Amino acid sequence: MILERVKGPSDLKRLSYEELKILASEIRKRIIEVVGENGGHLASNLGVVELTIALLRVWDPFKDYIIWDVGHQCYPFKMLTGRNDLFHTIRRRGGLSGFPNPKESPADRFVVGHSGTSLSWALGLTLARKGDVVAVIGDGSLISGMALEALNHIGSLGRKIVIVLNDNEMAIGPRVGAFASHLSRLRMRRGWLGFKRRVRSMLELLPFGEEVIETLDDIKGRVRKLLLRSSIFEELGLIHWGPVDGHDIELLERIFESSKEVDKPIVIHVITKKGKGYPPAERDPETFHGAPPFNKVESKVQETWSSIFGKVVLELAEKNDKVVCLTAAMKKGTGLDEFARRYPSRFIDVGIAEQHMLGLSAGLAKGGLRPIVAIYSTFLQRAYDQVIHDVALQNLPVIIAVDRGGIVGDDGPTHHGVFDLVFLRCVPNLIIACPRDANSLRNMLHTALTLDRPFIIRYPRGVVDRPPRWDEDPVILEVGKAEVLREGDEGVAFCLGPTYHFALRLSRFKVVDLAFAKPLDVETIVESSLRFDRVYVFEEGSKIGGVGEEIGALLLSHGIKPREFKVFAIPDRFIEHGDRGELLEEIFGIEKGKDR
Numbered sequence: 082m083i084l085e086r087v088k089g090p091s092d093l094k095r096l097s098y099e100e101l102k103i104l105a106s107e108i109r110k111r112i113i114e115v116v117g118e119n120g121g122h123l124a125s126n127l128g129v130v131e132l133t134i135a136l137l138r139v140w141d142p143f144k145d146y147i148i149w150d151v152g153h154q155c156y157p158f159k160m161l162t163g164r165n166d167l168f169h170t171i172r173r174r175g176g177l178s179g180f181p182n183p184k185e186s187p188a189d190r191f192v193v194g195h196s197g198t199s200l201s202w203a204l205g206l207t208l209a210r211k212g213d214v215v216a217v218i219g220d221g222s223l224i225s226g227m228a229l230e231a232l233n234h235i236g237s238l239g240r241k242i243v244i245v246l247n248d249n250e251m252a253i254g255p256r257v258g259a260f261a262s263h264l265s266r267l268r269m270r271r272g273w274l275g276f277k278r279r280v281r282s283m284l285e286l287l288p289f290g291e292e293v294i295e296t297l298d299d300i301k302g303r304v305r306k307l308l309l310r311s312s313i314f315e316e317l318g319l320i321h322w323g324p325v326d327g328h329d330i331e332l333l334e335r336i337f338e339s340s341k342e343v344d345k346p347i348v349i350h351v352i353t354k355k356g357k358g359y360p361p362a363e364r365d366p367e368t369f370h371g372a373p374p375f376n377k378v379e380s381k382v383q384e385t386w387s388s389i390f391g392k393v394v395l396e397l398a399e400k401n402d403k404v405v406c407l408t409a410a411m412k413k414g415t416g417l418d419e420f421a422r423r424y425p426s427r428f429i430d431v432g433i434a435e436q437h438m439l440g441l442s443a444g445l446a447k448g449g450l451r452p453i454v455a456i457y458s459t460f461l462q463r464a465y466d467q468v469i470h471d472v473a474l475q476n477l478p479v480i481i482a483v484d485r486g487g488i489v490g491d492d493g494p495t496h497h498g499v500f501d502l503v504f505l506r507c508v509p510n511l512i513i514a515c516p517r518d519a520n521s522l523r524n525m526l527h528t529a530l531t532l533d534r535p536f537i538i539r540y541p542r543g544v545v546d547r548p549p550r551w552d553e554d555p556v557i558l559e560v561g562k563a564e565v566l567r568e569g570d571e572g573v574a575f576c577l578g579p580t581y582h583f584a585l586r587l588s589r590f591k592v593v594d595l596a597f598a599k600p601l602d603v604e605t606i607v608e609s610s611l612r613f614d615r616v617y618v619f620e621e622g623s624k625i626g627g628v629g630e631e632i633g634a635l636l637l638s639h640g641i642k643p644r645e646f647k648v649f650a651i652p653d654r655f656i657e658h659g660d661r662g663e664l665l666e667e668i669f670g671i672e673k674g675k676d677r
Contacts, residue, residue, distance in 0.1 A: 082107055089163050090137040101330050105130045108157050109358040111168065119172050120374045120491060121179055122153035124356035124366040125219075128249050128327075132217075132351060133157040135333035136245070139341075140213055142188035146206050150199035150218035150228075152180040152495075154247075155189070162188040172491040174659030180495055194495020195463070196433045197225030200244065204231055207240050213341070214241075220248040221410060225433045235346045236318030243340050244348045248324060249355040249366075314348045323350030328357065367413055384548055386540045387484055389519045391416030393526045393549070394453060398424055401530065403451045407442055409435045415455035415484050435460050439467030439479075446477040451530060457485040458498025458539070465504060472535050473510045479536075480529045486515075486539040486578070487621035488651075488665055493658030498541075499651045502577075502622035505537060506599045506631075512560055513537045513598040515578040518546035521596070527555040539598070541579060541621060543661060563602035566592040572615030572645075575606065577628060580619035583649065583669040587617070598628050606632060607639050614644040619669065624650035 083100055084107040087093060096104065108130050116123045134157070136147055142162055149155050159177060160168050163186060170176025181189035191202060196219075203216035222228055223246065235242055314321040320343060326332060333351065340347055356362030362369035398404040398420065405427045412418050412430055421428040431438045435456060442452040461468070461483055472479045486498045505513055512534065516522035522540060529536035566581060571589035577598055584592045593609055595602065598620075610616050616636070618629035629648030636643065649669045656664060 084108060084111065084160070084165060087161060087165070090142060090161060093134060093138050093161065098331050101134055105134060105330070106358070108160060111160070111165075112156050113359055115169055115171060116374075118169075118374055121172050122156070123359070124362040124369040125154040125249075126156040127357050127359055127362060128353040128355040129154045129217075129247060130157050130357070131328045131330045132245070132247065132333060132353060133161065135330050135337060136215065136217070137161055138330075138334050139337040140215055145213040146190055146203070146215065147188070148190055148199045148203050148206075148214070148216045149181055149193060150216065150222045151196045152193035154217075154219075155179075155181050158188070159186075162186055172658060174657070174663060178493055178658055179491060180493065192495065194492065195460070196222035197227035197231075200228050200231035200235060200242075203242050203244070204235050204238070204240070207242050208238075213243065215243045215245060217245045217247055220246065220250065221433055226436055232314075232317060232319075236314075239318060239345055241344050242346045243337075244319070244346065246323075246348055246350045247327065247353055248350060249353045318346070320345055320347040321350065322347065324352045325350070327351035327353035383544045384519065385416075385543060386519075386522065386545045387414065387416035387542075389416075389522055389545050389549065390455070390482055390484070390526070390540070391419055393523045394420055395423065396523075397453075397526060397530055398427065401451060402427075403449065404453060404530070405429065405445060405450050406453050406455060407431065407438050407445075408455045409433055409438050409460065411455065411457065411460075414457070415482070417455055435464040436467050439464040439481075440471045442479045443467070443471040443475060443477050446472075446479050447475070451478060451480070453480045453482060455482045455484060457496070458483050458487075458501045459485065459489075459496045461498075461501060462504075468505070468511075469508050473508045476510045476534055478533045480526070481535070481537045482526075483537055483539040485542045487541040488656060488661050488668070489542045490661030490664065491658050494655035497651075497656050499621075499623050499656070501539060502598050502620065502628065503626035506626075506628070511535050511537055511599060513539060514558075514596065515539050515598055517576075517578055517581050517594050517596075520547060520549045523549040524556045524558055528558045528560070531557055532560070539578070546579065558596070561597050561600035561602055563596055563605045564594045565605075566594050572613045572617065573609045574617040574619060575609075575628075575632060576619040578621060580621055580649075580669070583665075584617070584619050590615075590617070595628070601628070601631065601635070603635065606635060607641070610636055610641050610643065616643045616646050618648045618650075620648075620650045621665070622651060623653075624648055625653055 083096065083104045087104065109127055112123065112126050140147060149158065164177060167177050172179045177185060180194045182192050183189045199216040199218050203214045206214045218228065312321045322336060325336060336349060340349060354363065355366040356369055394406060406417050406420050407429045408415050408417055409431050410433045412421055417428065431441065438454060442454050445452040483501055486501055489496045489498065505511055514525040514537065516525050516538065525538050529538065567585065569589050569591035573591040573593060574584035574587055575593050575595055576584040577595050581592060581594055584590065591609060593605060618632050620628045627650050629650055633646055651668060
């Protein structure tokens with residue numbers, strides 16, 4: 082196999098274009114095999130194979146700077162920068178990360194997993210030092226606020242940066258918005274660059290060819306301004322080439338080489354096919370964006386927290402026509418795909434624009450609707466100001482469903498949702514509920530809709546305990562009221578969400594499900610702690626600033642000083658990728674039947 086002979090980017094330059102086509106096929110085959118076993122980002126990586134090969138034939142990733150936006154499309158890059166022998170370990174604990182990570186290779190310049198960061202990083206590198214800087218950003222990521230802010234700054238400074246716009250008409254799901262429509266119109270200009278290049282080559286062979294070229298360029302510019310609309314990139318002060326075929330290695334290589342002669346910021350617009358080479362992913366790139374292992378036979382489909390959330394939201398919408406749902410390019414991931422199908426006029430996908438989504442939800446609530454925002458915990462970090470200023474300060478009835486709260490597993494530190502409890506609990510007017518199972522999730526959503534104030538419901542990734550009792554009416558909960566799950570005589574364990582599993586291992590402890598991270602049930606906490614000299618707290622969030630610390634302070638303020646007070650929570654470090662269950666066992670570390 083050619084792939085086995087490629088130990089680094091320098092080996093690519095020894096291959097013919099025919100060999101490179103074979104290499105691209107081998108890379109796709111290996112990605113499909115490994116992701117089939119390990120899970121991972123399949124469709125996006127299959128779409129950038131030729132693009133990655135061309136980039137590495139033109140730029141040296143160990144000397145130049147190739148910055149991947151989001152980073153989930155880094156698999157071919159890892160394979161071609163010396164990590165192919167370890168590629169079978171990707172996303173496994175102790176193996177390669179599913180995202181760029183400088184700890185693995187100096188070719189990975191940043192740890193990255195969020196969208197819109199590449200252009201700011203690239204500009205910073207350009208201003209800080211000499212050398213070629215290339216940012217690869219997708220059309221879905223380009224609409225994010227940070228990317229547009231950086232694009233505006235890049236255009237104003239005029240410093241040389243190569244921006245490769247990977248346009249596959251997708252983010253995680255289909256892209257949305259006016260920017261997407263603009264890029265679609267630009268696609269109609271595909272082929273212009275090839276025609277212009279052929280004309281230029283012919284003119285260069287003629288006497289006075291250079292003078293003719295300069296005259297034609299000037300005429301072309303004047304006519305174009307009169308008859309054609311400029312691209313948004315050109316209006317911002319960047320040069321814009323393309324669109325061009327992102328699967329033509331030879332063409333891409335020539336264009337990338339030509340970009341080295343340009344001394345201004347340039348956008349090279351390439352068209353790729355997400356999922357290329359694997360028909361199921363080509364037909365359904367959204368499903369195969371972040372795919373679970375698909376070579377393993379599952380005995381049955383299990384309900385997840387996200388799928389139960391989606392079903393309960395349908396239940397709410399059937400009874401209340403003011404319910405609307407919002408997501409930021411995560412329709413399937415958050416369980417809202419059926420809601421979008423059934424209630425298209427009440428579903429809003431804003432694209433990768435979390436700040437806008439929270440601001441929009443505030444406006445919807447002010448206008449009398451009942452918005453439900455579905456967002457991953459790690460991405461809610463990007464809209465923190467809007468949570469405070471637009472929602473909480475206004476005390477508006479926005480329901481925020483915080484998915485993937487806690488350890489997410491294979492996606493690693495960029496995606497673990499471990500900070501939300503800390504940064505949300507300090508915000509006035511917020512109620513924060515943490516369901517322990519599917520039925521409590523249902524009850525909390527129904528409770529939230531009865532209240533005229535902000536309400537946050539936080540739940541983890543993965544399979545959910547016990548399906549809801551759909552034949553029974555939901556229970557409207559008393560806000561801030563804990564629930565005793567079991568009595569005991571050796572100590573008391575307070576828990577949030579599904580961490581009750583670990584608390585129940587303490588066989589002789591009283592176990593209390595706090596149910597709400599804010600407000601806390603002070604009466605139950607104090608009364609239970611007075612009876613025991615061993616007090617434990619379990620929470621799947623940061624230990625620093627978490628619920629455990631508040632309970633400790635609460636006990637001290639009541640003069641309660643237990644002989645043993647322990648908080649089981651996420652330690653003060655970024656948790657690496659690995660199996661979610663294994664990571665939680667390591668963090669909470671309670672053996673069944675052991676009361677420590």
